[in-house]
């Protein structure tokens with residue numbers, strides 16, 4: 346599974362925004378490794394540098410020096426909609442009659458094709474097949490007729506799907522979160538300005554203070570002189586649809602998302618995993634890295650209950666195996682787990698082992714991992730998962746597998762246990778997640794674990810009353 350993207354926007358009083366943007370993209374690197382980019386504005390013109398690759402490779406000191414201006418936005422991308430090539434790298438930038446526009450998008454629109462077709466009929470020419478360009482063109486069009494806030498509102502009334510956006514219109518930086526709040530976005534204060542970012546860890550990196558999450562349906566406009574910001578609640582949501590997987594897997598544990606510190610959420614989910622399906626064993630091992638907080642919560646709850654279970658690091662991860670590692674044959678692909686993880690025999694040999702992971706997608710890694718532990722001398726291997734089974738794909742900007750590829754797509758938990766050859770297998774319930782996040786199921790996106798989505802997606806069920814906006818006639822002031 347891959348998120349997706351990370352976005353950031355910064356307005357400063359009296360220094361260039363390029364370096365702070367660069368540092369915050371570093372903090373968000375886990376959200377996308379395919380491309381990185383920054384767009385700035387100095388009050389006169391826009392500057393842009395967007396490259397394929399990791400943040401550290403995409404910029405050299407000269408690139409940063411050339412990005413003038415104290416306002417800017419940035420983006421790291423793992424492609425979800427649009428091709429894997431430079432034309433879809435972001436921020437997307439465009440100049441039009443009433444100024445320049447830059448856009449960074451995290452999420453995925455489900456009606457981008459309809460809007461794109463309509464705009465193409467009206468004469469708009471697209472340079473990519475990504476949904477971000479569709480938003481940019483729609484907004485550019487609305488800006489010809491409306492002020493900034495009304496133009497954003499008009500575009501929000503037309504786009505359907507998940508989006509956290511940082512936008513730059515000339516030198517003004519904006520942040521927008523979709524009415525369901527599916528993807529995260531927060532605002533923070535720096536000594537000499539303000540910052541919008543996908544995760545608060547980016548604000549921490551700049552020695553800033555997290556102010557709060559951007560509310561679902563809210564627009565935040567940073568003052569171009571770095572002295573403040575204005576907010577506009579453009580859409581009042583009935584229910585939100587926060588992606589619970591941000592807390593389970595995607596976000597950094599040191600980030601606070603929707604008022605919850607991710608690390609503490611994962612520990613609490615681990616505790617609940619013990620309460621719901623704890624199994625006696627000698628040692629509990631996290632699957633690094635994201636299983637670590639779950640496993641420590643699980644072990645703590647077990648010990649509170651009087652269990653002798655020991656928490657140990659039994660699997661060492663090779664941090665240098667990247668996504669681009671070349672494995673030409675299936676046999677070699679199956680060895681991938683040996684390259685990524687190596688067991689510490691002394692914590693495993695002759696023991697009943699419980700491993701804690703955040704999810705099982707295709708099941709290949711779990712199968713290999715269990716074999717690895719048995720080869721290392723484990724007497725029993727129990728598997729506990731800190732999320733419900735993934736039964737359906739994600740359409741909201743997470744690169745998952747298709748239904749057919751998902752191990753839980755059409756198998757029961759017992760069948761999965763047999764396939765991965767675990768001694769026992771349990772997943773966490775949806776209720777445990779809602780309880781931990783102190784929210785109700787109706788305010789979460791649960792699409793991938795229920796097959797019912799919070800958006801109107803062709804051919805899929807919804808878990809609420811939603812309908813995509815009617816597209817086909819150009820928007821009018823009546824839409825506002």
Ligand code: SF4
Nearest residue numbers: 588739741790792793
């Ligand atoms: S379908 Fe799953 S991964 Fe996608 S947004 Fe919803 S909860 Fe998150």
